[in-house]
């Protein structure tokens with residue numbers, strides 16, 4: 451019943467190189483350390499992405515906009531084993547700053563990761579990446595704080611997504 455931890459944000463994981471790029475959707479993404487900045491992504495060994503990250507030892511975590519939801523769905527339901535997803539998605543890929551794996555144009559953010567560890571937990575593998583470079587849309591993160599109206603994409607159930615809307619905001623006294 452992992453759905454008890456939903457709704458969650460959803461992300462795009464880019465793997466491979468400029469010549470051979472793949473992208474899959476992933477909800478199970480987390481921050482593991484602030485300094486150094488480590489992120490973890492739980493990826494099933496069934497995914498083509500699993501093999502590409504293991505082989506190339508780098509990946510990009512892209513933060514999609516809700517306007518990219520159709521591509522998020524395709525990236526999450528088709529496998530790079532069967533189709534060249536870069537040819538069927540409307541997403542455009544751009545060179546990253548420090549890794550060979552491309553970033554996604556017009557995403558809210560792209561986090562470039564070097565693989566530092568991979569470890570199996572049950573039916574998924576936790577890929578741990580050190581974020582060695584990043585780029586983001588300044589209007590989505592003014593002063594480094596998320597703009598809640600930027601179009602953050604949330605995932606609720608299998609084919610059900612929604613755009614984050616700050617219906618009620620709580621500001622705590624420090």
Ligand SMILES: Cc1cc2nc3c(=O)[nH]c(=O)nc-3n(C[C@H](O)[C@H](O)[C@H](O)COP(=O)(O)O)c2cc1C
Nearest residue numbers: 474475476477478493494497498499526528529530
């Ligand atoms: C919204 C959504 C979230 C997903 N989250 C994950 C995830 O966190 N980990 C994972 O291994 N697969 C996840 N998947 C499944 C993969 O994205 C899917 O199997 C994809 O086709 C794998 O592509 P690939 O074989 O090209 O790597 C998710 C799918 C969707 C639609």
